[in-house]
Amino acid sequence: MNEAIAEIPARTGNIVVAPSPAEAERKGLTRKEIVADHPTWCPGCGDFSVLALYFKLIEKRKLWHEKITTIAGIGCSSRFPYFVQAHGAHYIHGRALPFASGVSLSRPDLHVFVFGGDGDAFSIGGNHFNHTARKNIKLTYVVMDNWVYGLTKKQTSPTSPLGFKSKTDQWGAVDYPINPMKQAISAGATFVARTTHTNPNHVLQMMEAAMDHDGFSFVECLSECVEFYEGAFDASNPRKGGAFNLVPPTHDVTDELAAYKLAGEPFPGSFGVFYKVNKPTKNTKEAEINRGMMEKVKGLKDWQILQKSFDRMK
Amino acid sequence: MSDATLAVSSSGGAPKVSKISEAIIRIAGNSQDGIQAIGGFLARLAGRSEQEVMTFMTIPSTISGGPSIFQVRIGSGEVLSSGDDADVLLAFYQHSYEEHISSLKKGGIALYDSDHVEPKEEWKKDYYHVGIPISSLTVEAIGGTAKDKGKNIYSLGLIAKMFDLNVPKLEKLVTERFTGKDPSIAKNALAAFHAGYSRSVGNLIETFHFVESQKREGQQIVMNGNEALGFGLIAAGVRFGAGYPITPWSDIMELLRRELPKYGGTFVQTEDEIAAISMAIGAGYAGRVAVTGSSGPGISLKTEALGWAVMAEIPLIIVDVQRGGPSTGMPTNIEQSDLNIACFGGHGDSPRVVLAPSTVEDCFYTAIEAVNIARSFNVPVFILSDQAIATRIEAFPEPNLEKVCQDISPDLTTVADHKPYDLSAPNSVTKRVVPGTRIASGKYPIATGLEHDELGHPTGSPKLHMAMSAKRRKKLQALANTLPVPKVYGPPEGNVLLVSWGSTQGPIREAVDRARAAGDSISGLDLRHINPLPNGLENIFSGFHHVLVVETNDEGLYGYGQLAGVLRARFADPKIRGINKTDGLTWKVKEILERVTAKLASNGK
Ligand SMILES: Cc1ncc(C[n+]2csc(CCOP(=O)(O)OP(=O)(O)O)c2C)c(N)n1
Ligand code: SF4
Ligand SMILES: [Mg+2]
Numbered sequence: 001m002n003e004a005i006a007e008i009p010a011r012t013g014n015i016v017v018a019p020s021p022a023e024a025e026r027k028g029l030t031r032k033e034i035v036a037d038h039p040t041w042c043p044g045c046g047d048f049s050v051l052a053l054y055f056k057l058i059e060k061r062k063l064w065h066e067k068i069t070t071i072a073g074i075g076c077s078s079r080f081p082y083f084v085q086a087h088g089a090h091y092i093h094g095r096a097l098p099f100a101s102g103v104s105l106s107r108p109d110l111h112v113f114v115f116g117g118d119g120d121a122f123s124i125g126g127n128h129f130n131h132t133a134r135k136n137i138k139l140t141y142v143v144m145d146n147w148v149y150g151l152t153k154k155q156t157s158p159t160s161p162l163g164f165k166s167k168t169d170q171w172g173a174v175d176y177p178i179n180p181m182k183q184a185i186s187a188g189a190t191f192v193a194r195t196t197h198t199n200p201n202h203v204l205q206m207m208e209a210a211m212d213h214d215g216f217s218f219v220e221c222l223s224e225c226v227e228f229y230e231g232a233f234d235a236s237n238p239r240k241g242g243a244f245n246l247v248p249p250t251h252d253v254t255d256e257l258a259a260y261k262l263a264g265e266p267f268p269g270s271f272g273v274f275y276k277v278n279k280p281t282k283n284t285k286e287a288e289i290n291r292g293m294m295e296k297v298k299g300l301k302d303w304q305i306l307q308k309s310f311d312r313m314k
Numbered sequence: 315m316s317d318a319t320l321a322v323s324s325s326g327g328a329p330k331v332s333k334i335s336e337a338i339i340r341i342a343g344n345s346q347d348g349i350q351a352i353g354g355f356l357a358r359l360a361g362r363s364e365q366e367v368m369t370f371m372t373i374p375s376t377i378s379g380g381p382s383i384f385q386v387r388i389g390s391g392e393v394l395s396s397g398d399d400a401d402v403l404l405a406f407y408q409h410s411y412e413e414h415i416s417s418l419k420k421g422g423i424a425l426y427d428s429d430h431v432e433p434k435e436e437w438k439k440d441y442y443h444v445g446i447p448i449s450s451l452t453v454e455a456i457g458g459t460a461k462d463k464g465k466n467i468y469s470l471g472l473i474a475k476m477f478d479l480n481v482p483k484l485e486k487l488v489t490e491r492f493t494g495k496d497p498s499i500a501k502n503a504l505a506a507f508h509a510g511y512s513r514s515v516g517n518l519i520e521t522f523h524f525v526e527s528q529k530r531e532g533q534q535i536v537m538n539g540n541e542a543l544g545f546g547l548i549a550a551g552v553r554f555g556a557g558y559p560i561t562p563w564s565d566i567m568e569l570l571r572r573e574l575p576k577y578g579g580t581f582v583q584t585e586d587e588i589a590a591i592s593m594a595i596g597a598g599y600a601g602r603v604a605v606t607g608s609s610g611p612g613i614s615l616k617t618e619a620l621g622w623a624v625m626a627e628i629p630l631i632i633v634d635v636q637r638g639g640p641s642t643g644m645p646t647n648i649e650q651s652d653l654n655i656a657c658f659g660g661h662g663d664s665p666r667v668v669l670a671p672s673t674v675e676d677c678f679y680t681a682i683e684a685v686n687i688a689r690s691f692n693v694p695v696f697i698l699s700d701q702a703i704a705t706r707i708e709a710f711p712e713p714n715l716e717k718v719c720q721d722i723s724p725d726l727t728t729v730a731d732h733k734p735y736d737l738s739a740p741n742s743v744t745k746r747v748v749p750g751t752r753i754a755s756g757k758y759p760i761a762t763g764l765e766h767d768e769l770g771h772p773t774g775s776p777k778l779h780m781a782m783s784a785k786r787r788k789k790l791q792a793l794a795n796t797l798p799v800p801k802v803y804g805p806p807e808g809n810v811l812l813v814s815w816g817s818t819q820g821p822i823r824e825a826v827d828r829a830r831a832a833g834d835s836i837s838g839l840d841l842r843h844i845n846p847l848p849n850g851l852e853n854i855f856s857g858f859h860h861v862l863v864v865e866t867n868d869e870g871l872y873g874y875g876q877l878a879g880v881l882r883a884r885f886a887d888p889k890i891r892g893i894n895k896t897d898g899l900t901w902k903v904k905e906i907l908e909r910v911t912a913k914l915a916s917n918g919k
Contacts, residue, residue, distance in 0.1 A: 033756055037771055066752040069600075081760050082771060087749035089599055089761040091592070092622050098556075098589035102596020102604065103749065105580055106554045110600070110749055128592075131585040286580050293575035303719035305576050306549060310712060312490075313535045314362060 028062035031055055036085040046197035046223030047077050047144050050115070053203045054084065057211065060204075068111045071100045073125060075117035076150035077143075077223065094124030097132040097141065104139045105283060111211065112139040119149050122158040122178045133187035133216050135282045140210045144197075144223035145180060147232050154228040161267075164229070180220045181263035185256060185275050191217035192259065192275040197224065198237045199244055202271060209273060215281045236268035247272030334522045336389030337477060338397035341469070342414045343406030345382035348466035353384035354707065355470055355487050360388045361536035361709030362483055364527045368820070369538075369707040370396035370900055372646065381409060386707075390527040394820040394827075396706060398902040402476070403441075404469055405431055406448070415441065425472065427465070446472065446513065455509030456502045464506040471510020478523040481511065535712045539677045539703035543633060544569035546681025547605055549715065551722035552631065553579030555605040556593035558586050561645050562704045563609040563635045570605070587615035591632070595619060598628040599761050601724025601748035603685050607633030607697075610643055613652060617660040620694055624664040624786060626761040627735070627744070629688035629695075631681075632656075636700040638898050647898030648702045650816055651867040653876035656696040657845045663783055665790045667695040668845035672819035674703060675710035680842065682718060689722060691743055691789045698844065700866075702817040702900050728752040733768040734759035735782065741792035742785040794846035799854070804830060804837030807857035810910060813890075814864050815841045815877050818901055822864055825906040836910070844877065852885055861890045862913055864906060869894040 034055050041047050058068065065086045072078035074093035081088030091099045096114050104112045121129055121143045132141075148166065149155040155168040159180065163172040184192045191213040195206040203221060210217035222233045234240040247270045252258055259275035297305045339356065341349050353369050360367035370385040387397040399419035405411035405426045411433070418424060420440050426433065428445035437443075452465040467488065474484055488507055492500035537545075544566045547555075553574060557567035570581040584590040590606045597604035608616065613634050623630045636652045638644025656668045667687055671680035677699060684695040731754070732747040739745075747753065760770040765779045773779075802811070804826050814822040819840040826838040839854060841847070855861050865875035874882065874892030881890050893909045895901075 036758075064752070065756070065758055066750055069749045071596075082762075085756065086758050087751075088758070089596075089626070090763060091595075092618055092763055095588060095592040095619065098584060098592035099596035099599070101582070101589075102554070102556065102593035102598075103600040105582065105593075106597040106602050106604070107600045107750060127585055128589055131589065286575075290575045290578055290580070294578060297576050301719075302577055302721070303549075303715040306545065306719060307715050309545065309573065310535050310715065313537050313541075314358070314533055314712075 026064065028059055029065065031059060033065075034058050034085050035083070037082045039083045040079055041076060042227045044224075044226040045076070045150075046146065046225070047080075049197040049200055049203060050077075050142065050144055050221055050223060051080065051083055053200055053207060054080075054113070054115075056204050057207050058086075061208070061211070063111060067109070068113060069100075069103055069107075070113050070115065071096050071103065072115045073117075073120040074151070075120045076225070077115060077117040077146070078120055078151075080115040094120050094126075095128060096120065097125060097128040097139075100139050100141075101132055101135070101137045104137050105286065108283060108287070113211075114139060114141045116141075116143055117150065117157075118143060118145040118147065118159040118180070119157045122180060122183065126158070126178075129183065130187040133184060133189040133218065136188065136190050136215045136279055138215060138281045138283045140207070140213075140217045140219070142207065142210070142219045142221055143180060145220050146223050146225035146229055147177075148225050148229040150225045150228060166228075179263055181274055182260060184218045184220075185259050185263060189218045189275070190215035190277050190279050191273070193217075193219045193273045194221075194269070194271050195219060196222035196233060196236050196244070196271060198222075198233070198239070199271070202244075206273070209276075213276065215279060233268070236271075243268055245270050247274060253277075331478065331521055331523050333525050335391055335525050336387065336393065337402070337522065337524075338385065338387045338400045339402045339404065339473065340383060340385040340400035340414060340417055341404045342381070342383045342410035345379040347382075347406055348463075349382055349384045349406075351491075352466045352470050352473070353386045355484065355491075356386045356388065356473070356479075357707040357709065358487055358536045359479060359483055360386075361534040362487075363480060363524075364529065364534060365390055365524065365709070366393035366527075367536070367707065367709045368393045368396045370702070371705055381413065383410075383414065388524070390525045394824040395903065396820075396900060398904055402473070404473070406465070408432060425476075448472075451509060451513065452506055456505050464502060467503045467506040468510040471507040472513065473510075474507070475511050475513070476521055478521050531711070533712045534709040536707060536709045537674065538565075538705055538707045539671070539674045539699055540565040540635065540705070541569060542674045542677035543671070543681050543697065543699060543704075544573070546678035547631065547685065548573060548577065548579075549678070549713070549719045550603075550682040550685035551720045552603055552605050552681075552685060553577060554581070554594065554597040554602045555579075555607075556582040556584050556590040556597075557607055558584055558590050558612060560609045560612045562637060562701050563607050563612070563633065565704065566607055566633060566635070587612040588619060591616040591619040591623075591630075595623050595626075595628055595630055598623070598630050599626070599748070601726075601746075601750070603629045603631060603689050603722055605631040605633060607631075607635065609635045609637050609701075610639050610645065611641060613655055613659070617655070620666065621660040621662060621664045622763040623694045624660075624666055625763045625765075627692040627746075627786070628761065629692055629746075631684050631688055631695055631697065633697045633699065635704045636698060638896070644898050646701070648700055648817070648866055648900060649896065649898065650698075650700055650818070650865050651876065651896075652698060653815070653844060653865075653867070653880070656698050657880065663787070665693075665787050666845065667691070667693055667790065667793065668698060668843075669695060670698040670816040670842055670844050671703065672814070672816055672840050672842060673710075674706065674708035676842070677703060678710075678713060682720075685722065687793060691741075691793055692746060693789060696845075698816060700817050706817075724748050724750070726750045728754060731755040731757065732759055734761065734770050735766060735768045735785070737768055737781055737785060742788040743792070790846045794849055797843050797846070797848035799848055799850040800839060800841060800843075802837050802839050802854060802857075805835075806837070806854070808835035808837050809858065810834070810836040810860045810862060810914070811855065811858040812836065812838045812862050812864055812906070812910070813841065813877070813881070814838065815844060818864050818866065821901040821903050821906060824903045825910075828903055829907055829910075841877070844880070847880070847884060851881075855885065855887065855890070859889065860914065861887070862893050862910060863890065864893045864901065864909075866896070866901070867894055868896050
């Protein structure tokens with residue numbers, strides 16, 4: 001987390017973090033301490049791996065229960081927060097990002113993780129995705145892309161490929177799919193990565209890099225829906241005869257056009273960080289505005305600041 | 315000028331000074347003429363002179379401006395509404411003159427810019443006409459070619475002379491307004507003001523002087539309802555908000571965006587209203603009481619998320635500055651037609667709180683009350699304002715800020731254990747434990763829109779759905795038990811009780827005063843708490859033969875408006891009837907009285 005935002009101005013008064021006793025001695029959490037409800041997913045669902053790797057991340061990075069907030073919208077994948085033993089919220093369909101932005105912008109002391117599906121992210125929540133990205137709000141967003149609507153049982157999703165036979169396109173999908181990577185890059189996301197549930201180490205690497213990025217970090221994780229789109233990602237899975245190709249080491253992650261080109265590769269494409277640039281986050285910018293404004297009223301209590309405004313209205 | 319009509323004499327001699335206790339001045343022109351500025355100066359002057367003041371304005375709905383009026387009513391005694399008929403009409407153009415002459419009382423003064431207005435002979439016998447070449451005299455006074463600039467301040471000078479207003483105070487107000495700008499601007503403004511002031515007002519040989527107001531304790535401050543609401547939220551400790559622009563709500567979001575950073579807070583302009591409410595709920599979940607707001611169609615967009623806040627029991631403030639609807643409707647007109655969506659909008663049973671401030675001062679205190687209800691009961695609270703209150707300016711006693719300002723920062727002290735939806739909690743209200751708080755038991759809560767158990771985990775159990783539905787409802791019932799029974803304005807028993815909510819309170823009280831003075835048995839009741847209603851209203855209603863609910867909304871399919879519908883559902887009493895209108899304007903006192911007479915004559919219909 002950016003130091004500038006981690007330091008909380010006294011008057012935001014506001015958040016007084018009671019130093020936990022023996023903070024330093026606290027051990028990292030064990031898997032047992034992070035696990036909550038047993039997932040309601042179908043056996044074999046790709047989402048299990050994403051959850052398992054989120055637990056790994058929490059263990060590895062010694063994140064405390066109270067310091068992480070897990071947020072999701074609605075969908076199979078969005079059930080995520082119930083399965084994590086930490087503060088969390090299961091919000092409404094498509095709107096997890098603005099909700100999480102409210103958490104991130106008002107609570108610089110928390111790590112904010114958002115999980116969701118492709119419909120949640122790119123159909124009903126499409127516009128929020130664009131605006132959260134361009135505002136560069138400090139949070140990590142993992143979209144578990146299964147190319148289908150899982151929870152509502154097999155309708156066409158915005159990432160379903162042309163020709164995919166669903167209950168709403170019995171003859172095969174006719175609408176051109178969204179390319180999440182292109183969408184993220186062009187919307188101004190400052191961290192854009194791609195991974196797949198069949199490669200656990202890679203998922204963990206991407207989540208960790210995303211978490212360490214100071215800004216809006218987006219990870220598309222292919223996550224197979226074994227119930228309604230079995231085999232969708234076989235071509236990316238070496239165990240199924242497919243190819244798992246890493247982003248070439250020569251790729252310059254700050255080169256937007258090169259990233260866009262990578263995003264345009266035919267399936268299975270490449271996996272890894274496509275794009276990463278450092279730009280001030282909205283969190284830092286707002287904190288700067290506040291510092292400037294608060295400097296002008298230095299030493300005054302809140303009511304005295306208001307009094308100054310009222311004195312001009314007499 | 316109820317007690318001293320503007321008598322105009324044609325005999326020569328020194329101007330006569332009449333004592334008056336109140337005056338209604340309507341200024342009509344185009345919005346770019348700075349009409350609002352004259353009105354604002356007059357309102358502030360009244361505030362500083364311990365007078366009561368209330369204004370009414372119309373804003374053109376087109377960006378390039380257009381016809382606009384500003385009416386200001388100043389009184390040494392109580393001022394309850396912006397007034398029916400004007401004593402003085404100041405008209406800048408032919409259209410202003412022709413449109414608004416009918417709002418002038420018979421015998422009133424039509425003061426017009428003779429550079430633009432050709433007065434009509436047939437109106438000269440009913441109204442006293444005073445023509446002054448305002449445009450050319452302004453140019454003469456301050457030079458330049460900026461023909462339209464400055465004539466508002468010139469006119470302020472004319473009015474100051476006519477009403478013997480306090481010149482040093484006005485000079486100070488004009489100077490203050492332009493501080494920070496190029497000093498030549500203030501100099502020009504003062505030059506225009508003095509030119510107007512020293513111009514003898516045509517052949518008007520009488521001027522007026524307000525009788526002294528009663529001395530007040532402390533000072534008065536002057537602002538409009540949107541400002542009072544915005545500052546009230548800040549006083550209440552709100553430090554986060556999110557919104558999307560729409561008239562007339564935008565003023566509040568602009569104010570919060572500008573002011574909150576001084577207090578370490580943030581206001582975010584989002585991509586739409588759904589994002590706005592979601593962000594505010596997110597901040598609420600994270601430990602704040604956050605605000606979102608809108609007008610008209612923007613409110614509809616918020617209803618799904620609102621349901622989540624009800625279900626997850628998150629405190630939230632939703633400001634609804636009502637305007638004419640449905641759809642884009644009448645964006646700059648007055649209407650009170652969002653009561654139903656505020657009370658009931660959304661799917662499922664979703665109890666929430668609805669408050670309606672009735673004056674500008676009340677906007678300030680209602681904001682604080684709303685915040686305290688939201689955080690005491692973990693519930694979304696609507697503040698139903700409207701275009702009339704939002705834009706009208708009033709003077710009111712300055713709040714004791716040291717006392718009313720509060721710090722509502724979240725408490726992150728470690729707790730032993732936590733059930734976010736504890737069914738055994740007193741009044742069904744659980745103390746909130748927000749992210750950042752360590753829970754020693756290691757069991758962490760999930761805020762959720764799915765029906766849930768006491769820990770926030772999803773359930774399909776009918777028993778739990780019944781228990782949780784009851785929990786969400788019981789909180790509001792507990793709140794109702796704490797609400798004060800509203801006071802009847804006038805005697806507690808009689809023939810007619812006029813019920814109001816929001817901005818109709820003022821004209822109704824004035825109507826009650828006027829009717830009682832004429833010997834009628836009539837009282838008023840203003841409801842500030844719309845959902846839940848306070849207990850004990852039935853005892854008030856039982857003291858009257860007729861309960862007439864006056865609302866600025868449609869009479870509906872069955873002949874009564876939205877609040878009347880709620881009251882009829884609650885009390886199942888056919889003597890509750892409606893008086894409604896949808897002309898987009900504030901209620902005039904005489905209009906209310908005529909409608910009451912007609913309603914009583916209509917015999918139960
Ligand atoms: C406003 C609204 N519309 C529709 C739904 C129904 N709905 C729930 S999840 C979902 C789609 C889920 O697809 P996706 O986001 O891809 O998640 P997945 O289940 O595939 O993980 C839909 C349409 C809803 N809950 N809310
Ligand atoms: S329906 Fe598909 S996405 Fe949903 S849990 Fe089952 S396998 Fe996973
Ligand atoms: Mg999906």
